Amino acid sequence: MTELIRYTAAETASAIAKGEVSAVEVAQAHLDRIDAVDKKVNAFLHVDTEGALKAARAVDEKRAKGEELGPLAGVPLALKDVFTTEGIPTTCGSKILEGWIPPYDATLTSRLKDAGVVILGKTNMDEFAMGSSTENSAYGPTGNPWDLSRIPGGSGGGSAAALAAFEAPLAIGTDTGGSIRQPGAVTGTVGVKPTYGSVSRYGLVAFSSSLDQGGPCARTVLDAALLHEAIAGHDPLDSTSIDAPVPAVVEAAKLRDVRGMRIGVVKEFAGEGYQTGVMQRFNESVELLRELGAEVVEVSCPSFTLALPAYYLIAPSECSSNLARFDAMRYGLRVGDDGSRSAEEVTALTREAGFGDEVKRRIILGTYALSSGYYDAYYGSAQKVRTLISRDFDAAFAGVDVLVSPTTPTTAFPIGERADDPMAMYLADLCTIPSNLAGNAAMSLPVGLAPEDNLPVGLQIIAPAMADDRLYRVGGAVEAALNDKWGHTLLEEAPAL
Amino acid sequence: MNLVSYEDALASYDPVMGLEVHVELGTKTKMFCGCSTELGAEPNSQTCPTCLGLPGSLPVVNAIGVESAVKIGLALNCEIAEWCRFARKNYFYPDMPKNFQTSQYDEPIAFNGYLDVQLEDGSTFRVEIERAHMEEDTGKSSHVGGATGRIHGATHSLLDYNRAGIPLIEIVTKPIVGAGERAPEVAKAYVAELRELIKALGVSEARMDKGQMRCDVNLSLRPNGTETFGTRSETKNVNSLRSVERAARFEIQRHATVLTDGGTIVQETRHFHEEDGSTTSGRIKDNAEDYRYFPEPDLVPIAPARAWVEELRAGLPELPRVRRARLQAEWGLSDKDMQSVLNAGAVEPILETIAAGAPADQARKWWMGELARRANETGTELSEQPITPAQVARVTALVAEGKLNDKLARQVIEAVLAGEGEPDEVVEKRGLAVVSDDSALGAAVDQAIADNEAIAAKIRDGKVAAVGALVGAVMKATRGQADAARVKDLILERLGVEGQ
Ligand SMILES: [Zn+2]
Numbered sequence: 002m003t004e005l006i007r008y009t010a011a012e013t014a015s016a017i018a019k020g021e022v023s024a025v026e027v028a029q030a031h032l033d034r035i036d037a038v039d040k041k042v043n044a045f046l047h048v049d050t051e052g053a054l055k056a057a058r059a060v061d062e063k064r065a066k067g068e069e070l071g072p073l074a075g076v077p078l079a080l081k082d083v084f085t086t087e088g089i090p091t092t093c094g095s096k097i098l099e100g101w102i103p104p105y106d107a108t109l110t111s112r113l114k115d116a117g118v119v120i121l122g123k124t125n126m127d128e129f130a131m132g133s134s135t136e137n138s139a140y141g142p143t144g145n146p147w148d149l150s151r152i153p154g155g156s157g158g159g160s161a162a163a164l165a166a167f168e169a170p171l172a173i174g175t176d177t178g179g180s181i182r183q184p185g186a187v188t189g190t191v192g193v194k195p196t197y198g199s200v201s202r203y204g205l206v207a208f209s210s211s212l213d214q215g216g217p218c219a220r221t222v223l224d225a226a227l228l229h230e231a232i233a234g235h236d237p238l239d240s241t242s243i244d245a246p247v248p249a250v251v252e253a254a255k256l257r258d259v260r261g262m263r264i265g266v267v268k269e270f271a272g273e274g275y276q277t278g279v280m281q282r283f284n285e286s287v288e289l290l291r292e293l294g295a296e297v298v299e300v301s302c303p304s305f306t307l308a309l310p311a312y313y314l315i316a317p318s319e320c321s322s323n324l325a326r327f328d329a330m331r332y333g334l335r336v337g338d339d340g341s342r343s344a345e346e347v348t349a350l351t352r353e354a355g356f357g358d359e360v361k362r363r364i365i366l367g368t369y370a371l372s373s374g375y376y377d378a379y380y381g382s383a384q385k386v387r388t389l390i391s392r393d394f395d396a397a398f399a400g401v402d403v404l405v406s407p408t409t410p411t412t413a414f415p416i417g418e419r420a421d422d423p424m425a426m427y428l429a430d431l432c433t434i435p436s437n438l439a440g441n442a443a444m445s446l447p448v449g450l451a452p453e454d455n456l457p458v459g460l461q462i463i464a465p466a467m468a469d470d471r472l473y474r475v476g477g478a479v480e481a482a483l484n485d486k487w488g489h490t491l492l493e494e495a496p497a498l
Numbered sequence: 499m500n501l502v503s504y505e506d507a508l509a510s511y512d513p514v515m516g517l518e519v520h521v522e523l524g525t526k527t528k529m530f531c532g533c534s535t536e537l538g539a540e541p542n543s544q545t546c547p548t549c550l551g552l553p554g555s556l557p558v559v560n561a562i563g564v565e566s567a568v569k570i571g572l573a574l575n576c577e578i579a580e581w582c583r584f585a586r587k588n589y590f591y592p593d594m595p596k597n598f599q600t601s602q603y604d605e606p607i608a609f610n611g612y613l614d615v616q617l618e619d620g621s622t623f624r625v626e627i628e629r630a631h632m633e634e635d636t637g638k639s640s641h642v643g644g645a646t647g648r649i650h651g652a653t654h655s656l657l658d659y660n661r662a663g664i665p666l667i668e669i670v671t672k673p674i675v676g677a678g679e680r681a682p683e684v685a686k687a688y689v690a691e692l693r694e695l696i697k698a699l700g701v702s703e704a705r706m707d708k709g710q711m712r713c714d715v716n717l718s719l720r721p722n723g724t725e726t727f728g729t730r731s732e733t734k735n736v737n738s739l740r741s742v743e744r745a746a747r748f749e750i751q752r753h754a755t756v757l758t759d760g761g762t763i764v765q766e767t768r769h770f771h772e773e774d775g776s777t778t779s780g781r782i783k784d785n786a787e788d789y790r791y792f793p794e795p796d797l798v799p800i801a802p803a804r805a806w807v808e809e810l811r812a813g814l815p816e817l818p819r820v821r822r823a824r825l826q827a828e829w830g831l832s833d834k835d836m837q838s839v840l841n842a843g844a845v846e847p848i849l850e851t852i853a854a855g856a857p858a859d860q861a862r863k864w865w866m867g868e869l870a871r872r873a874n875e876t877g878t879e880l881s882e883q884p885i886t887p888a889q890v891a892r893v894t895a896l897v898a899e900g901k902l903n904d905k906l907a908r909q910v911i912e913a914v915l916a917g918e919g920e921p922d923e924v925v926e927k928r929g930l931a932v933v934s935d936d937s938a939l940g941a942a943v944d945q946a947i948a949d950n951e952a953i954a955a956k957i958r959d960g961k962v963a964a965v966g967a968l969v970g971a972v973m974k975a976t977r978g979q980a981d982a983a984r985v986k987d988l989i990l991e992r993l994g995v996e997g998q
Contacts, residue, residue, distance in 0.1 A: 084554070085552075085553065085554045091553070091554075093553070098553065101553075103547075103552065103553070103554070104547065104552070105547050105552070105554075105555075107554055202556060202796075203554070203555070203556050204554040204555075205554055206553040206554045207553075207554070207796075209795075210795035210796050211795035237558065238556060238558060239556050239558075240556065240557065240558050240559065240796060240797050240798050241795075241796065241797075241798060318792060319792075319795055321588075321790075322586050322588050322598050322790070322792070325588060325590065325596065325597035325598055326551045326553070326595065326596045326597050327553075328590065328592070328597060330592050330657070331550065331551075331552075331595070332552070332553075344592055344655070345590075348590070368790065371588070371790035371791075371792055372788055372790060373788045373790070376790075376791075376792070380792060
C-alpha cells in the first residue's frame with residue numbers, strides 16, 4: 002500500500018476508476034502516511050479522518066452503482082486552512098480564529114467535494130497568509146521534507162510540504178505575493194497561481210483582496226492542470242470572478258511541445274541576492290527550452306524593481322481593512338470578557354493576544370498608508386506602480402508568449418534565519434510579486450537541485466491573464482524533458498522521512 | 499442655558515445648512531447578498547455569511563439597488579457617473595459586521611443636481627444636490643439595563659444584524675445659503691419634497707417613522723454680511739418633518755447663543771430630543787477622525803450604460819411638482835388654495851378619499867376643514883389622524899344620499915375620530931340619521947308656521963329669504979336631525995311659494 006502514496010493524482014484517479022484500488026484504500030493510505038510522518042513535518046493543522054473516509058466511501062459507492070466518476074474522483078487533497086469548510090475548523094494559522102467552525106463552504110471547497118476529491122484536512126500556513134516561511138503560523142512551523150530544519154516556503158508551506166512528504170498527491174494554496182509558487186519552488190513541487198479572478202475567492206479568508214488567488218499545488222504539471230480545471234470557472238458569488246471559459250490547461254499539459262514558442266527572460270530577475278546554484282539551474286532551463294525548439298529572448302521590465310515596495314503598501318492596506326472584522330464580537334477568540342470591560346477593551350485584548358507580530362506589523366503599516374494625508378503618497382503611488390508593472394507586462398507579452406525567471410532568489414533557508422528580519426524575508430517574493438500586482442498567471446516547477454546545498458530550485462513561468470494554458474504547455478514540456486534526462490522525478494531524490 | 503431668541507439670532511447671523519438624508523431602498527433583498535429586507539422579523543433571522551461579515555464572505559451588488567440609485571439621481575437632476583466604484587469606510591462599531599461600511603467616496607453614482615422646493619408662501623427655493631451615493635445600512639444595537647437606552651450606563655448590548663446590508667442611498671446637499679430666517683422651513687420643505695419624490699419613484703416607502711428615511715441636519719452660522727462658513731454641528735437622525743424644522747431652528751438659536759457669548763462652536767454630532775425640540779452633544783468630530791477610505795477591492799466598478807440611463811430617464815414617473823400642478827388644475831384651485839392643501843399635507847388624504855368614491859370638493863372640504871384644524875390643534879400630521887380616507891368618503895356618501903346633513907356629518911366624523919367605529923355604526927348607535935319621514939317633518943313644519951305667522955306672511959308676500967328663520971325653528975324642533983334643504987322645500991310648498 003505504500004506505493005499508493007507515490008501515485009500521481011492522474012494515476013490514482015485512473016486506478017480507482019478501473020477498480021484496481023478503492024478510494025477508501027487510497028484515503029486510508031494517505032491518512033496512515035500523515036499519521037506516520039506529520040509529527041515531524043507539521044503540514045496539517047487539522048486532519049479530518051472521518052470526513053475523508055466518508056467522501057472516499059461515497060466515491061466507491063458511486064463507482065459500484067456504475068455512475069460516471071470525474072477525473073479526480075477519490076483523489077486525496079490537502080486544503081490550505083484559509084478556505085472555509087463547513088463543520089471543520091478554519092484558523093488561517095491564527096489564534097484569533099481558534100475554535101471557529103465555519104457555517105459554510107468556500108466555492109472552491111464545494112467544487113472539490115462535487116468533483117469527488119477527498120479532503121484529508123487543513124494545512125499549516127503563515128498567519129492569514131502573511132509570510133514566506135510558514136514560521137508565522139500560530140501553531141508552529143512546518144518543516145521542509147527535503148531538510149526538516151529548513152522552511153517549506155510560505156505562506157502555503159503546509160500544502161507544499163504535504164505534497165513533498167507524500168501525505169497527499171494534491172493540495173490547494175493561495176497566492177497573494179508568491180505563497181503558492183515560492184513554497185512549490187523550495188519543496189520541489191509544482192504550484193500555479195491562476196489568472197486573478199479565475200478561481201473563486203468566495204470563502205477564501207481575505208488577506209489582500211485584489212491580490213489573493215487560490216490555485217493548484219501538485220507533484221506533476223498534469224496533476225496541477227487537472228486540479229486547475231476542477232476549481233476554476235465563473236462564480237456569481239465573487240464579483241471579481243471572470244465570466245469566461247477556463248483555458249484548456251489539461252490539454253496543454255499533455256502537449257509537451259514548445260516548438261515555435263517565444264520565451265522572454267526577465268533581465269531584472271538576476272544579479273545580487275540570487276544564489277549561484279539557483280541561477281545555474283535557471284540558465285540550464287532556459288537552454289533546455291531553446292533545445293526544445295523555443296525561441297528565447299531577453300526582455301526588460303524596469304518597473305519590476307518597484308514591485309516589492311508597492312506590494313508592501315497595497316497588501317497591508319487591504320489587510321488592515323480585511324482583518325478589522327476580527328473584533329471578538331461574533332466568532333473566534335475572546336479575551337478579557339469578564340463583565341468588567343467595555344467592548345473596545347475586549348477587542349483590544351483579543352487582538353493583542355490573537356494576532357501575531359507579522360499580522361500586527363502589516364495592520365499598522367496598512368492603517369498608516371491609508372490615513373488621510375498619507376493616502377496619495379503611499380496607497381496612491383503604489384497603485385500607480387501597479388499600473389506601470391501591468392504596462393511592462395503588456396509590452397513584454399507583445400513580443401513573447403511567456404516570461405521566465407527563477408521563482409525565488411534562493412533555496413530553502415533554515416527555520417529561524419530570517420524570522421527577525423522582515424526585509425530579508427520579503428525578498429523571497431521578489432520574482433513572484435509582479436504577477437500578483439498585474440493579475441496574470443504564473444507557475445513554479447522544479448528544475449533540479451542547487452549544487453551547493455542539494456535543495457530544489459524552481460523555474461517560474463509567467464503568462465498573460467487568461468492564457469494559463471501556456472504555463473502548462475511550457476511547464477509540461479520542461480518537466481518531461483527533465484524527467485527523461487534524470488530517469489526519475491526530482492522528488493524521488495528527497496531523503497526518506 | 500437661556501437661548502437667544504430666533505429673531506435676535508437672525509438679526510446678527512446668517513445660517514448655512516447642509517442636509518444629509520439616508521433612504522432605505524425598498525428592494526426585496528439586501529445590497530450585497532440575497533437576504534430578505536422585510537421589517538419586523540426575528541432578530542438575526544435574515545442574515546448570511548456576507549451580511550454577517552464572516553471570514554471569507556464576499557459582496558455581490560444588488561442590480562435593483564443600482565437602478566434605484568440612478569432613478570433617484572435622475573429625478574434630482576443629477577449627472578450619472580459613467581464609471582464609479584464602491585469604497586470602504588473603515589471604522590469600528592459592533593453593529594457593523596466587517597468593521598467597514600461598503601459605501602461610495604469620491605466616485606458617487608450621481609452628482610451635481612438640484613431639487614426645487616415650494617415654501618409655504620408659494621415661492622420656490624432651489625436646493626442644490628452635491629451627490630447621491632449607494633451604501634449599506636448597519637445592524638441595530640440596543641443597549642439594555644441602563645435608564646436611557648443609550649450605551650452609557652447599560653449593562654449589556656444586543657445586536658440585530660437583520661438591518662445590516664439593507665441598501666441605502668445617501669443624498670447630500672451642497673451648502674444651503676441664502677435661506678436666512680426661512681432656513682428651518684427650507685429644511686422641512688426639502689425633506690418633504692424629497693420624500694414625495696422617493697415615493698413617486700417607487701424605490702422606497704420613505705417612512706420616516708419606520709427609519710426608512712433619516713435626516714442629519716448640519717448647521718453653522720456666519721455673521722451677516724460675511725462669506726466664510728462657521729464651524730458646523732451635525733444633528734443626527736432627525737426623524738420627522740417637524741423635527742427637521744425644529745432641530746434647525748434650535749441649532750440656529752444655540753449657535754447664536756454660544757457665538758454671542760464669545761464662545762466657539764465645537765465640531766460635533768448632536769442628538770435631537772423630540773420632547774422639547776432641543777439637541778445635546780454627541781461625539782466630538784475633530785479632524786483626527788479618519789475613515790481611511792479606499793476603493794472596495796471585492797467589487798468591480800459600475801459603469802451604467804448611457805442607453806440604459808436614458809431608458810430609465812424616459813421611464814421616470816410623473817414627479818411630485820408636475821403632479822401637483824396637474825391636481826391643482828383638476829381640482830380647479832387657486833395658487834393660494836393649492837398651497838394651503840400642500841401645507842396641510844392634505845394631497846394624499848384627499849386623493850385617497852376621492853379614490854374611495856368622494857367628490858373632489860367634498861374630500862377637500864373635510865380634510866382642509868375639520869381634520870386640518872384638529873391636526874393643527876394636536877400638533878400632528880394630517881395623515882396621522884385616526885380616520886381613514888375611506889371613512890371620510892363614506893360620510894360624504896351618507897350626505898349625498900340625504901341620510902346626513904352637514905351638522906350631523908360633523909358629529910359622525912368626530913365620533914369616528916373618537917374611536918366609536920365606522921360611520922354607519924356611529925349613525926346607528928347615536929341615532930343621528932336625518933329625519934326624512936315627511937309626515938313627521940310635516941308636523942314640525944306646520945307647527946313652525948303656526949308659531950311664526952308674521953314670518954310666514956312675509957314669505958307668502960314674496961320675501962322668500964325669510965324662510966331661514968322657519969327652517970331654523972324646524973331644525974331646532976328636530977334636534978338638527980332633518981335635512982335643511984328638504985325642510986326649506988316643505989315650508990315653501992306649504993306656503994304655496996315657488997322655491998328659487
Ligand atoms: Zn445576507
